[in-house]
Amino acid sequence: MNLEKKLIAFALFSCTFMGAVEITIVTTAIPSIVRDLNGFNLSSYLFSIYLLTSAVATTIFGKLSDLYGRKKLLQISIVIFILGSLLCGLSNSMPLLIISRGVQGLGSGAINTLTMATIGDIFGVEDRARIQGYNSTVWSIGGLIAPILGGIILIRLSWHWVFFINVPIGILSMILIHRSYKATETKSDDKLDLKGLFTLTLIIICLIQAMSALEKHSIFSPNVGGLAVLAIIFTYVFTKIEKNVEYPVIPxxxxxxxxxxxxxxxxxxxxxxxxxxxxxxxxxxxxxxxxxxxxxxxxxxxxxxxxxxxxxxxxxxxxxxxxxxxxxxxxxxxxxxxxxxxxxxxxxxxxxxxxxxxxxxxxxxxxxxxxxxxxxxxxxxxxxxxxxxxxxxxxxxxxxxxxxxxxxxxxxxxxxxxxxxxxxxxxxxxxxxxxxxxxxxxxxxxxxxxxxxxxxxxxxxxxxxxxxxxxxxxxxxxxx
The missing domain is CATH 1.20.1250.20 (MFS general substrate transporter like domains)
Structure with missing residues (x-):
């Protein structure tokens, strides 16, 4: 493996580390956040909105990267994540923080997908297995040290810095990707199926919300069963759309x-x-x-x-x-x-x-x-x-x-x-x-x-x- 590929791998690991840290480090800051912003009743939304936008981004950005190239979309994803992190750290109310977490989740979901796709693009099967193993280890390490890091930040600084911590890592990743990712990308001439993407997004929203509500509500309640029925309806509409378009969202x-x-x-x-x-x-x-x-x-x-x-x-x-x-x-x-x-x-x-x-x-x-x-x-x-x-x-x-x-x-x-x-x-x-x-x-x-x-x-x-x-x-x- 040459130096260029090693630098790309390091950049991708940095992206993975950001995502892993952000998922677990926030849990240590929740008590301080809800106390400071008077938002205990809204605290669950800080996780559900992050999960929701992340799930939406995994499918949409995967397709977009096939159309417009992995490098460009990966850089945009990192920018979105950094922007979301900055907005979270600067938030002075729970509604604003929830919206900012949605932006952050959008960037995180896109990064996760594009990292996997980039590894598949650049590395051969033998190298890819090792890189995926390293990537999983980085994720585990990030999740492991995040609570400790969060505790130190809360003692020394404030909960705002829990979100700022990923900004320099994101900037470093962008620099490495910009300088080292020189592989020729194969871009598709397909057209973007906006109707299909929109319907697929509605399916994802219904499924995620239904699954999130399952722990507190009965499967027959509107919060779970109603949303599941809506997901089935949107799935039917999605299949109808995909049959009649030249370039479907899902191959x-x-x-x-x-x-x-x-x-x-x-x-x-x-x-x-x-x-x-x-x-x-x-x-x-x-x-x-x-x-x-x-x-x-x-x-x-x-x-x-x-x-x-x-x-x-x-x-x-x-x-x-x-x-x-x-x-x-x-x-x-x-x-x-x-x-x-x-x-x-x-x-x-x-x-x-x-x-x-x-x-x-x-x-x-x-x-x-x-x-x-x-x-x-x-x-x-x-x-x-x-x-x-x-x-x-x-x-x-x-x-x-x-x-x-x-x-x-x-x-x-x-x-x-x-x-x-x-x-x-x-x-x-x-x-x-x-x-x-x-x-x-x-x-x-x-x-x-x-x-x-x-x-x-x-x-x-x-x-x-x-x-x-x-x-x-x-x-x-x-x-x-």
Missing amino acids: YKLFSKEILVVMIISFLNSTILIAMDVYNPSFLQNVQGYPPIVSTVPIVPMSVFWVVSSFILSRYIHKFSTKAILIVSLSILAIGCCGLVLLTPKSSPLFMGIYSAIIGLGFGGSFNMLLFIVQETVSKDDIGMASGSIMFVRTLGQTLGVSAFGFILNSSIVKYFSKTNIDIDPANILSNTAIDKTEIIKSLFAGYNNVYWGCLIVGIVCVIFALLLPSNKILKNYNN
Whole structure:
């Protein structure tokens, strides 16, 4: 790999780092923000608007980059993200901060998609596997240090600087991309399908809002069921539009059986990923009573072995079929989830570290291979749209995963205490002093254990879906 490609990779890693830091660092600042801006009742919108605009951007910017070139759109995306960050830091009211978070999410979603597409453009398959592994590690590191960094900023400065911290990183990324990204880009002559893009955006809005509302409302309520029905209606309209346009938003090849299976596995895989990120650290703290610093035990091994798996994949990607690699990777992932199911309140953190490492091996092989299959199926002109589609599916998977596993955890806690006729609100369980602490720990363990069982079942379903894929091999000289 020459110096130019190394600099581009570093620039892309910087973009990934920005996105990872921004997602988690804000959580540390929320108490200060709502206290300063008197907006406790609006605090959830700071996350939902970010997620919504990010999901919209993953599909739209993927298609736009196919039409107008990756480099230009990536630079524009970074500008949007920097602008959103500055507006967030300068906000003096909750409504303005919410709008600014929407701008920031738009830039973040576009950056995530274009980073994946650029890696697919510039790097050959062998290098791409390693770069994707490094990229995943950067994401994990960013998410890991962000809360610590946020705490230091809040102590030394103010919550405004939580948003300003990414501005210099974004400027550095833009400079590196401008100077180092000299690869010739293939631009499509397709026309932009504005009707299709608008309808697809409405579908995304309905789905994200329905999934976000699922944790608090019944599936039959207008907040969930009504929006789901609207999403189905808009999907029907979208398919009608796409059949009658010369250059559809979503390439025809993305409707094939193989890609449909890949998208389903990507969706399910992402639900497990968000569960690992959210519930493994909290299991160590809330059930086993370890301090926050021990929360790195499940995160670090998963990240490290994700990279290890990516290196292994880069060596053997041409020797075995994509189906075989996926089945092995997903089986390893399921084995790791099985280990988590066996954890007890007295289990050593070492065991969670080992199981997380196994899960990291599974993620490194499966996530990379799923992306490769999609990028290889479509033409070079559609690689941005393909990358955007799989990133969108991953976003939906993580969104639904948080809601679904949160519901499992909370309902398990309520069910545990219902046996003793105690009515409890899971949201306040950690601060509840009226109930014996031992009983609280037992109820939490029951909830986390059910979450891990859910992850295991999802992992097994992923393996079953992988069996439906054809036994294709990636060409040796592809993209070199």
